[in-house]
Amino acid sequence: MTGLLESDQIKILAREESVRGVLVRLVLEQAESADLDEVKLLEQALQLLLNRFQAMEGDAS
Amino acid sequence: MILRSIEMENFGRFQGQTIEFRRGMNLVIGPNEAGKSTIAEAVPAVLFGTDRLEQYKPWGRNACSASLFFEGGGRTIQIKRNLITDQVELVERDDLYQPLSQFSGKAPLRGRSSSCREYRQLLESLLGVTDEKLFRATYYFGHQPQDWSGDELAQNLRTLVSGTAEADYANILDRLLDEHFALTRSNPWGRDKQRDREYEDVCCKLEKLGPVDVVPVFVEIDDSTDIAAQLEALSAELADDRIEYEKGLRYVDHVRSSQVATAASDSQTPVDETSQAAGAAGQHDLREQLAAAGLPENPPVNLQELLAEAAEIRQEMSALQQPYAALGSREKKIPGVPWTVLLSVVGLLTLVTAAAWWRQLYPLPVASIAVIVVACFAGFCGWRFWRRRTAQAECSTERGKLDQKKSAVQDRQSELSERCEALGLPSSPIDLVRLQKLVSKNLELLESYWGLPAAERPGDGVVEQLPQSREDNGKAGPGDDSPPAGEAQELEARLAEFAAEMDRKEARLQKLKAQLEQRASAQQVNAGGDGAALLQRKHELETRIRLLRKAINLLVAAVDEFGRSHLVHLNQEASRLFAKITAGRYAEIRLDENMVPSIRVQGRRWMPAENFSKGTVDALYLALRTALTKLRDDGRSLPLMLDDPFVHLDQKRLAIALNMVDLASVDGQLVLFSHNLELGKRAARERWHVVPLDENTAETRTDEEGGEHAGQLHLL
Numbered sequence: 001m002t003g004l005l006e007s008d009q010i011k012i013l014a015r016e017e018s019v020r021g022v023l024v025r026l027v028l029e030q031a032e033s034a035d036l037d038e039v040k041l042l043e044q045a046l047q048l049l050l051n052r053f054q055a056m057e058g059d060a061s
Numbered sequence: 062m063i064l065r066s067i068e069m070e071n072f073g074r075f076q077g078q079t080i081e082f083r084r085g086m087n088l089v090i091g092p093n094e095a096g097k098s099t100i101a102e103a104v105p106a107v108l109f110g111t112d113r114l115e116q117y118k119p120w121g122r123n124a125c126s127a128s129l130f131f132e133g134g135g136r137t138i139q140i141k142r143n144l145i146t147d148q149v150e151l152v153e154r155d156d157l158y159q160p161l162s163q164f165s166g167k168a169p170l171r172g173r174s175s176s177c178r179e180y181r182q183l184l185e186s187l188l189g190v191t192d193e194k195l196f197r198a199t200y201y202f203g204h205q206p207q208d209w210s211g212d213e214l215a216q217n218l219r220t221l222v223s224g225t226a227e228a229d230y231a232n233i234l235d236r237l238l239d240e241h242f243a244l245t246r247s248n249p250w251g252r253d254k255q256r257d258r259e260y261e262d263v264c265c266k267l268e269k270l271g272p273v274d275v276v277p278v279f280v281e282i283d284d285s286t287d288i289a290a291q292l293e294a295l296s297a298e299l300a301d302d303r304i305e306y307e308k309g310l311r312y313v314d315h316v317r318s319s320q321v322a323t324a325a326s327d328s329q330t331p332v333d334e335t336s337q338a339a340g341a342a343g344q345h346d347l348r349e350q351l352a353a354a355g356l357p358e359n360p361p362v363n364l365q366e367l368l369a370e371a372a373e374i375r376q377e378m379s380a381l382q383q384p385y386a387a388l389g390s391r392e393k394k395i396p397g398v399p400w401t402v403l404l405s406v407v408g409l410l411t412l413v414t415a416a417a418w419w420r421q422l423y424p425l426p427v428a429s430i431a432v433i434v435v436a437c438f439a440g441f442c443g444w445r446f447w448r449r450r451t452a453q454a455e456c457s458t459e460r461g462k463l464d465q466k467k468s469a470v471q472d473r474q475s476e477l478s479e480r481c482e483a484l485g486l487p488s489s490p491i492d493l494v495r496l497q498k499l500v501s502k503n504l505e506l507l508e509s510y511w512g513l514p515a516a517e518r519p520g521d522g523v524v525e526q527l528p529q530s531r532e533d534n535g536k537a538g539p540g541d542d543s544p545p546a547g548e549a550q551e552l553e554a555r556l557a558e559f560a561a562e563m564d565r566k567e568a569r570l571q572k573l574k575a576q577l578e579q580r581a582s583a584q585q586v587n588a589g590g591d592g593a594a595l596l597q598r599k600h601e602l603e604t605r606i607r608l609l610r611k612a613i614n615l616l617v618a619a620v621d622e623f624g625r626s627h628l629v630h631l632n633q634e635a636s637r638l639f640a641k642i643t644a645g646r647y648a649e650i651r652l653d654e655n656m657v658p659s660i661r662v663q664g665r666r667w668m669p670a671e672n673f674s675k676g677t678v679d680a681l682y683l684a685l686r687t688a689l690t691k692l693r694d695d696g697r698s699l700p701l702m703l704d705d706p707f708v709h710l711d712q713k714r715l716a717i718a719l720n721m722v723d724l725a726s727v728d729g730q731l732v733l734f735s736h737n738l739e740l741g742k743r744a745a746r747e748r749w750h751v752v753p754l755d756e757n758t759a760e761t762r763t764d765e766e767g768g769e770h771a772g773q774l775h776l777l
Binding site: 008009012013015016017018019020021022023026027041042044045046048049052053054 | 178181182185191192195198222223224228230233236237607608609611612615616618619620622623626627692693
């Protein structure tokens with residue numbers, strides 16, 4: 001596991017009953033059995049998606 | 062856990078009011094602009110902070126805070142937030158009032174510090190919430206649009222299930238797909254696109270070039286732009302930090318000097334030479350900066366007042382110009398007396414009369430007519446002359462008044478000029494205008510100068526008067542304004558921490574610069590040949606495409622998983638509630654994979670929800686929102702807040718919807734905000750807790766002291 005996936009923020013998000021929460025749980029689950037490159041890609045993809053959620057909130061507001 | 066009360070101090074229209082709530086149903090009722098939405102917004106503002114401070118901070122006041130009190134399970138939780146500084150005080154106590162956990166620190170809305178993390182973790186463990194958007198998406202039912210159109214309802218529902226209050230997962234997916242298809246025609250989710258995209262073009266060019274010898278420098282993604290942006294942001298942040306650090310240093314100097322002055326005054330010993338030297342050095346530096354900015358060497362503390370007075374005088378002078386101009390124009394318009402015409406007419410008629418007498422041609426009638434004409438004309442001229450004199454007298458009186466005003470303003474100007482000269486400031490109005498511009502530009506510098514102790518500003522006339530006035534008021538003594546002992550050490554420690562943080566940022570800045578240079582040199586190496594550059598680009602594109610595909614697949618899988626794990630339950634719960642609201646007319650609703658709702662009609666046919674009336678759609682939305690909230694928080698640790706969501710329901714459905722929310726409130730707590738006074742009767746019947754608001758919010762009442770149902774009685 002890498003820094004992002006072990007962060008408190010991710011742990012909190014993983015408990016959410018939402019698409020975002022399910023997404024984080026899915027990534028954590030896949031990262032458990034992935035090799036280092038795959039974990040890195042998963043982390044980058046998760047970061048990209050969470051940024052998009054955040055960016056769209058910015059757009060909307 | 063229920064919300065027991067909200068205390069608001071300088072929060073919107075509320076100044077020192079406490080709003081009490083109870084378990085079950087609470088009704089906050091009042092007309093528009095009574096402060097209902099402000100109360101509703103106080104909850105997330107205290108829990109998470111706000112970026113709409115200006116909306117809540119009363120104009121002209123530098124204070125805005127609110128507190129929430131939660132109670133339940135033998136515990137109480139008090140959270141107080143100063144919305145200006147984002148300082149939060151959280152205390153959890155047991156039933157013996159012993160603290161179980163507490164937090165004190167800054168926790169702004171988008172803060173990422175360790176203090177913020179600590180606060181959010183505590184908030185999650187105590188109330189089960191950490192995210193403002195999710196809180197709003199779960200516990201808030203606000204006003205709905207007048208008409209749901211097209212995909213709006215589905216979009217709203219997608220946003221709510223996304224876990225935020227504003228971001229729709231389908232939009233995110235669309236944007237990712239667009240980005241992917243802008244890079245390649247390859248489509249792993251269906252048939253490939255027709256037209257070649259950048260990736261195919263690059264591959265094609267590489268094929269034409271043949272084997273490329275140059276080994277590309279490995280760069281996963283062309284992140285030069287990101288690095289440059291980070292570099293710019295960090296540079297700006299560091300520049301701000303340096304300014305803050307300088308300010309801190311000056312303040313520490315000031316605190317130290319004040320403490321030395323206090324000690325010297327207490328012991329009646331001369332001030333330490335070192336502090337004097339330090340003060341003199343600071344003073345010298347500031348004076349140099351002031352001189353460089355074109356400001357006077359010893360700007361008095363009341364400089365801004367003087368300049369404001371000068372501006373006021375200028376305004377008065379310019380205000381006088383208009384009546385002067387109007388008066389001049391009026392004077393010009395006063396009609397003159399046609400004396401010349403009268404003389405000409407008299408002369409002409411005299412000649413005619415003389416000729417008539419000489420020729421003996423009706424001499425008497427001609428003479429009579431001539432006399433009458435001259436008399437009439439002379440009368441007209443006399444009337445004009447009288448009018449002119451009157452008008453001139455009026456103008457003269459008005460001019461006298463204006464001259465008096467002008468003279469008074471000029472006197473004020475002279476008096477101000479004398480005061481300015483006495484303080485070593487320029488006295489002419491033009492120079493004062495120039496000075497005002499300089500002051501507004503260099504206000505920070507001036508405040509730093511004024512922040513110095515009075516002893517270091519010998520030229521300051523106003524400050525020189527202060528000791529006298531203090532003695533007059535019986536509050537003399539340098540110790541009155543002195544900072545507490547130990548503050549300097551604490552400030553120094555904080556400054557040291559701040560400096561260390563700046564060093565870390567500086568190191569990060571250097572690292573980013575190095576990375577950027579590395580990227581630039583890599584690009585230069587690749588620029589050695591077309592083949593190398595193309596290979597590099599191909600690699601970048603492949604990395605980006607791989608990342609986008611992973612993100613898209615993850616999001617699609619997450620949406621599917623959410624549908625599988627939650628949608629059936631959500632549909633069942635929402636259908637149950639919807640059937641109750643519509644009194645069994647519509648027994649079932651369904652959300653498809655895109656969150657588009659349909660309603661089953663007559664037990665068999667499904668129709669899109671948007672085809673139904675506004676009231677039905679509102680009822681459907683209410684049912685879905687309630688089901689979603691139940692899904693997320695069955696334990697109900699926080700109250701549901703309903704801000705007039707029933708405005709479009711007819712009376713019958715409103716009654717049923719209220720039954721539903723009343724039933725929902727049995728499990729926990731529900732706060733309904735409404736301007737509908739009819740609800741007051743219902744509240745009285747059902748024994749809801751009522752918080753009446755009126756337009757004079759300062760007189761907001763709670764019915765705590767009036768017995769269990771005083772609120773209802775008030776409405777009755």
